[in-house]
Amino acid sequence: MLEPRGADSSMFEPATDDSARIVHAARDALSQGRIAEAMDAVERARPDLGLSDGQRASLNLTGLLGKLALGDLRGAAAYARELTNLMRVRGPVGAMASYGLGEFAAARSNADQAVSYFERAGQELASSRSPARPARFAPLPWRSGLARVLAGRGEVTAAAALVEAELADARATGTPYDIASALRTYAAIAATNRRVGLLDEALEILDGYAAARLDAQIRTDLAGWLLLLHPGESARAIDLLRSAEKYARHEELTPLLSRIRWLLERLGEAPDGELPGRLAELSAAERRVAQLIVVGKRNREIAAELGVSVKSVEWHVSHILRKLSITSRHELADALSGPRQPR
Structure with a gap:
């Protein structure tokens, strides 16, 4: 999932109060890859009724993209509903709403709907241009979507x-984020023999630039192509994935983390080299629940054995998975059964 390009503050009214400043902070945190911080800012600003349409669009787009990064489609739906209400506003506001709905439709594999929304985002931006400000309203990667x-x-x-x-527009007027983001999309579409080079260029451009999620996504893409096209560079692929894994685990980005772990397994590596250290973070009750999961016990059976409610077991399981950055009971059983051996 691609975040909006480094959003141009000129699209929105100046931040004149705390709520407006939170809107800007949320957008900036998202583009820099601080997803938890972005979502916290979104939740703090949402109840405010004094936001302009532009600020509301920015806030809900940030929330939607943050939820999609976390793999939370249900959570994203709430922001999609707000953006649907904002599609009536023409120009940049309608463009932001349409772009967000395009990303939401794409995440749900509704290709026809996604195409319609992305095209509308481009049309709304084009209608807002004028000779006096030709590039002011072009902060959304609708063409990549x-x-x-x-x-x-x-x-x-x-x-x-x-x-x-x-990519041409990004090279002419964009930030390093804009260019690297376009290069990442181009690498997914270009001839196979160009893909590694395009992703290497994207990483070089991002070097020293605050865009942690985009950097991790590019590293993961690059590792995947190295695995497929240059198996002799497996050591580099593993290094790229470990770096991306650390970030994705910290931000609890389930879709990205799942892909990273799948690639690590293809390389004969145990996912999450830091797992053993984090096992010590489990409480005694959580360790007992985890042990029972490993031997195949269901929540109701665990509750009966420990003399607690099923709800209590469910609560422990969710905390265990979150602490270990594991997405399923199967992964938990696999992780606790002992380290994998390289294939």
Whole structure:
């Protein structure tokens, strides 16, 4: 999932109160990869009724993209409903709403709906341009979003043209984030022999720039292509994945973390090299529940054995998975059964 380009503050009214400043802080935290901080800011600002349409659009777009990064489609739906209400506003506000709804539709594998929303985002931005401010209202990577959907449908030529246009604009007027983000999308569409080079360029451009999630996504993509195309560089692929894994685990980004762990397994590596140390963070009750999960006990059976309620067991299980950055009981059993041996 791609965050909005380094959002241009000129799209929104100046921050004149605490709530408006929170809106800007939320957007900045998202683009820099501090997802938990971004979502906290979103939740603090949402009850405020004095926000402008632009600020509300920015806030709800940030919330939606943050929830998608966390793999929480249900949570994202609440922000999608707010953005649907804002589609009536023309120009940049409607563009933000349409772009967010496009990302939401894409996450739900609704390709036709995603195409419609992304195209509308582009149309709304185009309608807002004028000779006096031709680039002011171009902070959204709607072309990358549309290109990913079209490429998934086999329309690679049209997808490539969209990303090439976005990359050209980014190189002309964008930030390192803009350029690296466009390069990442281009690498997913370009000829196979160009992909590693494009991703290497993206990482080089981001060096020293605060964009932790985009950096981790690019590292994961690059590791995947190294595994497929250059198996002799497996050591580098593992290093890339370990760096991305540490970030994804810290921010609890389930979709990204699952992909990283899948690639590590293909490389014969045990996911999460820091797991043993974090096992010590479990309480005595949590360790007992974890041990019973490993031997195949269900929540109701665990509750009966420990003399507690099923709700209490469910609470312990959710805390165990969160502390260990593990997404399922199967992964927990696998992790606690002992370290994997390289294949």
